[in-house]
Amino acid sequence: MSRPNSRDRALRERAAAVIPGGMYGHQSVGLLPDDYPQFFARAEGAHLWDVDGNRYLDFMCAYGPNLFGYANPEIDAAYVRQLGLGDTLTGPTELMVRLAEEMVALVTHADWAIFCKNGTDATSMALSTARQHTRRKTIIRAKGAYHGAATWCVNRPAGTVPSDQAHQIFCDYNDVASLEAAAALAGDDLAAIFAAPFKHDAFIDQADPDLAYARKAREICDRTGALLIVDEVRAGLRLSRDLSWSRIGVQPDLSTWGKCLANGHPISMMLGADKAKKAASQIYVTGSFWFQAAPMAAALETLRLVRDTDYLERLQTLGDRLADGLRERASAAGFGFRVSGPVQMPLFLFEDDPDLRKGFCWSSEMLNRGVYVHPWHNMFMCAAMTEGDIDAALNAAEAAFAVLKQQGPSLEPVAKMSFLTASHR
Amino acid sequence: MSRPNSRDRALRERAAAVIPGGMYGHQSVGLLPDDYPQFFARAEGAHLWDVDGNRYLDFMCAYGPNLFGYANPEIDAAYVRQLGLGDTLTGPTELMVRLAEEMVALVTHADWAIFCKNGTDATSMALSTARQHTRRKTIIRAKGAYHGAATWCVNRPAGTVPSDQAHQIFCDYNDVASLEAAAALAGDDLAAIFAAPFKHDAFIDQADPDLAYARKAREICDRTGALLIVDEVRAGLRLSRDLSWSRIGVQPDLSTWGKCLANGHPISMMLGADKAKKAASQIYVTGSFWFQAAPMAAALETLRLVRDTDYLERLQTLGDRLADGLRERASAAGFGFRVSGPVQMPLFLFEDDPDLRKGFCWSSEMLNRGVYVHPWHNMFMCAAMTEGDIDAALNAAEAAFAVLKQQGPSLEPVAKMSFLTASHR
Numbered sequence: 001m002s003r004p005n006s007r008d009r010a011l012r013e014r015a016a017a018v019i020p021g022g023m024y025g026h027q028s029v030g031l032l033p034d035d036y037p038q039f040f041a042r043a044e045g046a047h048l049w050d051v052d053g054n055r056y057l058d059f060m061c062a063y064g065p066n067l068f069g070y071a072n073p074e075i076d077a078a079y080v081r082q083l084g085l086g087d088t089l090t091g092p093t094e095l096m097v098r099l100a101e102e103m104v105a106l107v108t109h110a111d112w113a114i115f116c117k118n119g120t121d122a123t124s125m126a127l128s129t130a131r132q133h134t135r136r137k138t139i140i141r142a143k144g145a146y147h148g149a150a151t152w153c154v155n156r157p158a159g160t161v162p163s164d165q166a167h168q169i170f171c172d173y174n175d176v177a178s179l180e181a182a183a184a185l186a187g188d189d190l191a192a193i194f195a196a197p198f199k200h201d202a203f204i205d206q207a208d209p210d211l212a213y214a215r216k217a218r219e220i221c222d223r224t225g226a227l228l229i230v231d232e233v234r235a236g237l238r239l240s241r242d243l244s245w246s247r248i249g250v251q252p253d254l255s256t257w258g259k260c261l262a263n264g265h266p267i268s269m270m271l272g273a274d275k276a277k278k279a280a281s282q283i284y285v286t287g288s289f290w291f292q293a294a295p296m297a298a299a300l301e302t303l304r305l306v307r308d309t310d311y312l313e314r315l316q317t318l319g320d321r322l323a324d325g326l327r328e329r330a331s332a333a334g335f336g337f338r339v340s341g342p343v344q345m346p347l348f349l350f351e352d353d354p355d356l357r358k359g360f361c362w363s364s365e366m367l368n369r370g371v372y373v374h375p376w377h378n379m380f381m382c383a384a385m386t387e388g389d390i391d392a393a394l395n396a397a398e399a400a401f402a403v404l405k406q407q408g409p410s411l412e413p414v415a416k417m418s419f420l421t422a423s424h425r
Numbered sequence: 426m427s428r429p430n431s432r433d434r435a436l437r438e439r440a441a442a443v444i445p446g447g448m449y450g451h452q453s454v455g456l457l458p459d460d461y462p463q464f465f466a467r468a469e470g471a472h473l474w475d476v477d478g479n480r481y482l483d484f485m486c487a488y489g490p491n492l493f494g495y496a497n498p499e500i501d502a503a504y505v506r507q508l509g510l511g512d513t514l515t516g517p518t519e520l521m522v523r524l525a526e527e528m529v530a531l532v533t534h535a536d537w538a539i540f541c542k543n544g545t546d547a548t549s550m551a552l553s554t555a556r557q558h559t560r561r562k563t564i565i566r567a568k569g570a571y572h573g574a575a576t577w578c579v580n581r582p583a584g585t586v587p588s589d590q591a592h593q594i595f596c597d598y599n600d601v602a603s604l605e606a607a608a609a610l611a612g613d614d615l616a617a618i619f620a621a622p623f624k625h626d627a628f629i630d631q632a633d634p635d636l637a638y639a640r641k642a643r644e645i646c647d648r649t650g651a652l653l654i655v656d657e658v659r660a661g662l663r664l665s666r667d668l669s670w671s672r673i674g675v676q677p678d679l680s681t682w683g684k685c686l687a688n689g690h691p692i693s694m695m696l697g698a699d700k701a702k703k704a705a706s707q708i709y710v711t712g713s714f715w716f717q718a719a720p721m722a723a724a725l726e727t728l729r730l731v732r733d734t735d736y737l738e739r740l741q742t743l744g745d746r747l748a749d750g751l752r753e754r755a756s757a758a759g760f761g762f763r764v765s766g767p768v769q770m771p772l773f774l775f776e777d778d779p780d781l782r783k784g785f786c787w788s789s790e791m792l793n794r795g796v797y798v799h800p801w802h803n804m805f806m807c808a809a810m811t812e813g814d815i816d817a818a819l820n821a822a823e824a825a826f827a828v829l830k831q832q833g834p835s836l837e838p839v840a841k842m843s844f845l846t847a848s849h850r
Contacts, residue, residue: 011519014522015522015525017526017537018525018526018529018536018537019521019525019537019538020539020697020703020705020706021705021706024539024709024710024711025709025712025716027517027715027716029516037516038517039516039519039522040511040514040515040516040517040518041510041511041518041519042511048515051518051519058515060515061515062513062514062515062713063713065513070511070514071508071509071511079508080505083496083501083504083505084501085467085468086465086467086468086473086495088487088491088689088690089468089473089487089495090452090465090473090483090485090487091462091463091465092448092452092463092464093465093466093476094436094464096440096444097436097439097440097443097464100440111443112442112443112444112445113443113444114444114449117542117543117691117714118542118543118546118712118713119712120712121543124575124576127584128583129584131586132583132584137586149709149710150549150575151549151553151577156708156709158553158557158704158708158709159556160553160556161591163588163592164588166586166588167586167588233713264714265512265714266513266542266691266717272445278445279583280446281445281449282583282584283581283583283584284449284450284579284580284581284583285449285450285574286450286452286574287542287544287574288488288489288490288543288658288683288684288691289490289542289690290450290452290543291452372515
C-alpha cells in the first residue's frame with residue numbers, strides 16, 4: 001500500500017532550505033518511520049489530513065492539546081468571539097480573573113494561578129518560585145523525565161553549559177530509596193522536588209505513580225520546607241478533573257499545566273498553594289502574549305466542557321476498549337506487545353524490539369490504514385473519538401500485526417534508532 | 426476630572442485573591458500612576474476601552490504587538506480562516522515553510538527561521554545557538570538592556586541563582602571602549618555579543634545605535650568567530666522593512682523577533698545566517714504551540730501589509746508630528762521635556778524629575794483626557810492612528826502641561842518610584 005506523498009516531499013525540500021534541520025522540536029518526524037508525513041493540511045474532531053489529502057485517525061492529538069476534538073465548535077467560537085472584542089491588549093481582561101478563579105475552584109491544591117504560553121514557561125517559573133520561597137538552590141528531579149526545553153531541563157546538552165543544570169540532583173522515578181538518597185544529598189539546600197504525575201518518558205514503558213513514592217516526596221518537602229511540584233503539563237485534564245495526583249491523595253505546593261487547557265489554543269499556567277504566593281509575586285516572569293484574552297475565553301469554555309460533560313469517563317472507556325482490543329489482537333497474532341500507562345495516554349512497545357524495527361513496521365502499517373500512532377512516545381485520546389473509531393483502529397491493528405508477522409523475520413535494522421541500543425537499553 | 430473605575434477596582438480585588446501580587450509581569454500597573462486601569466474590555470484600531478467603558482487612544486499598542494490596529498480585519502480574518510482548517514496539529518502546515526521563506530526574502534541577513542512563542546524563547550535559543558556554534562560559553566550584553574524574562578537574562582534576581590547568569594560580561598551600550606574591554610575579558614571564550622537595535626531601556630532616555638559601536642560589535646565577532654545577535658523583538662517591523670540595523674549597514678548572524686510579527690497573534694522567531702544553521706539544528710528547542718498554523722497565517726497577512734502598504738512611512742510621519750508637537754507644547758508651557766528614541770517608539774521624560782512626579786501627574790492628566798501614555802517605558806505607534814488622533818493627543822498634552830504647571834509646586838513625591846532615586850540615578 002502506498003499513499004500519495006508528493007506534496008509532503010516537496011515541502012520537506014523547501015523546508016530544508018529555510019528551517020534548520022528541515023524541522024525541529026517534538027513535531028519533527030526525524031525519528032519516525034520514513035513514510036510519516038511532516039506536513040498537515042487540516043483537522044476536524046479526531047481526524048487530521050496531511051498535505052497530500054490522506055486522512056488519519058490521530059492518536060497523537062497534537063501531542064496533547066486536542067482534548068475535545070480538533071476545531072471544536074464551542075471552544076473555537078469562544079475564541080473567535082473574544083478575538084473580535086480584544087485579545088492582545090495593553091492589559092489583561094476580566095477573563096484572566098475568571099479563569100484563575102475557575103482553576104482554583106477546580107484544582108484542590110490551588111489557591112492562585114499565573115498564566116503563560118509554553119509548558120516550559122510554567123515549569124521554569126515553578127523552579128524560580130521554589131528557589132525564591134526557600135532561598136535555596138537544589139532541586140530533585142527524576143532521570144529521563146521531561147520538564148521542558150529550557151536549558152535548565154532540556155535532555156540534550158547541545159548549546160547548554162554545565163552551569164545551566166547546576167544544583168540539580170537526579171533520582172529514579174517511583175524509587176523511594178533513590179528519592180531519599182537524593183534528599184540526603186541535598187541536605188539543607190533543598191528547594192523543590194519535581195515530579196511527573198506518572199512516568200511518561202519516551203522509549204520505555206510508562207508507569208503509574210507509586211503511592212509510597214508520592215507520599216515520600218510530600219513528606220520530604222514537609223520536613224525540609226521544600227516545595228513539591230507536580231508537572232501536569234502533559235497529563236492535565238486527561239486523567240482527572242483535578243490534579244491527577246488527587247487520585248492518590250497527594251497534594252503538591254505547585255503544579256504546572258498547559259497543552260489541552262484551551263484545547264489547542266496557546267495557554268499554560270502554574271497553580272500554587274497560598275504558602276508559595278508571596279514568592280510567586282516576587283519573581284519577574286512575563287511574555288508578550290501571556291495576557292491574551294482569546295485563549296482564556298477558550299480555556300473557560302474548555303473548563304465548562306470538563307465540568308459539564310462525561311468526557312473523562314468516555315476517554316477511560318475508549319482507552320480501555322483500545323488497550324484491551326490491542327492486547328487481544330497482539331496476543332492472537334503471537335506478539336509480545338505492551339500497552340503501558342493510563343489508557344487515556346497509552347504507549348505501545350513490542351517485546352524484544354531494541355531498535356524498534358517491529359514498532360516502526362507496525363506503526364507504518366497502521367498509518368497506511370489511516371491510523372496515526374507513535375512508535376515510542378505516549379499517545380493521547382480525545383473526546384471526539386467514537387467506539388467506531390476505536391474499532392476501526394483495532395481492525396487496522398489486526399491487519400498490521402498480520403503484515404508484521406509476515407515481514408518480521410526479514411525486517412531491516414532501523415539505523416536512525418540505533419542510539420537506543422547503544423545507550424538507552 | 427474623574428473617570429468611572431468601580432469595575433476595575435472590583436476586579437483588582439478579585440485578582441488579588443487568585444493571582445500573586447494581583448497581577449504580574451509587564452502588564453501589571455503596579456508601577457504606573459494609581460488611576461491607570463488594570464483591566465480592559467475591548468479594542469479596535471488605535472483605541473482601547475477599559476472595563477469601566479473609558480476609551481483611550483493607546484500609545485502602548487499592547488507593549489508592541491499592535492502594529493496595524495487592534496482587531497485588524499484582514500489579519501484577523503486570516504487567523505480565523507486558518508483556525509477553521511487547522512491550528513495546533515500533530516505537525517506543522519505548509520504555512521510554516523511559506524513564512525520562513527518570506528522572512529528570508531524580507532530580512533537581508535536571514536537565510537533561515539525558527540518559530541516560537543515568546544520573545545524570550547527567541548533570545549534564549551539565540552544564546553544556545555551561539556554557544557553550540559562556537560563551543561564557547563561567554564556572552565557580552567549591555568547593562569540594563571532587556572532581552573527577556575528567563576533566568577539567564579532577567580533583570581530582577583528573585584528566584585534566580587548566580588549560576589543562571591554565569592559566563593556573561595556586561596558593557597555599556599554605544600560605548601566602543603567598554604565593548605572592547607568586555608571582548609578582551611572574554612578572551613578566547615566569546616560565544617556571542619547581544620545588541621538591542623537601539624537603546625530602549627526603561628526609566629532613561631532612549632538612544633539610537635552608534636555606528637562605531639555597531640561596527641565594532643561586528644568586527645569583534647568577525648575576528649573571534651563569535652556570533653552577533655540583534656534582539657529585534659521590541660523594534661522589529663516598526664523601524665524598517667528589514668532588520669532595523671540594515672539602516673546603518675551592519676548585519677548580524679542571528680536576530681530575534683516577536684511582538685508585532687502577527688499583529689498580536691502569538692508568534693516569535695529567530696532568524697539566522699547560513700553559518701549558524703547547523704548549530705541551530707543541533708539544539709533542542711520546542712513548545713506545545715510553536716507549530717500553530719493560525720498565527721502563521723496572521724503573520725503572512727501582516728507581512729503582506731508590511732510589503733504592500735505605506736505603514737512605515739505613515740508611522741514616521743505620525744511619529745514626527747507627535748514628537749514635534751509635544752516638544753513645542755512643552756516648551757511653550759516652560760517644561761524641559763525630552764522625547765527620545767525613534768519617533769515610532771518614543772519615550773517621554775521630564776527634566777528634573779527623579780521620582781517621576783511630573784511624569785506621573787502629566788500622564789494621569791493625559792489618561793483623563795483619553796490618551797494612554799506611559800511615564801517611563803517606550804511607547805509604540807500603530808498604523809491605525811490618524812493625524813486627527815495625533816492632534817487630539819497634542820490637545821490633551823497642552824491641557825495636561827497646563828495642569829502640571831499649576832500643580833507642579835505642590836506635587837507629592839511618588840513613593841513607589843523612590844527606588845529610582847535610590848539606585849538608578
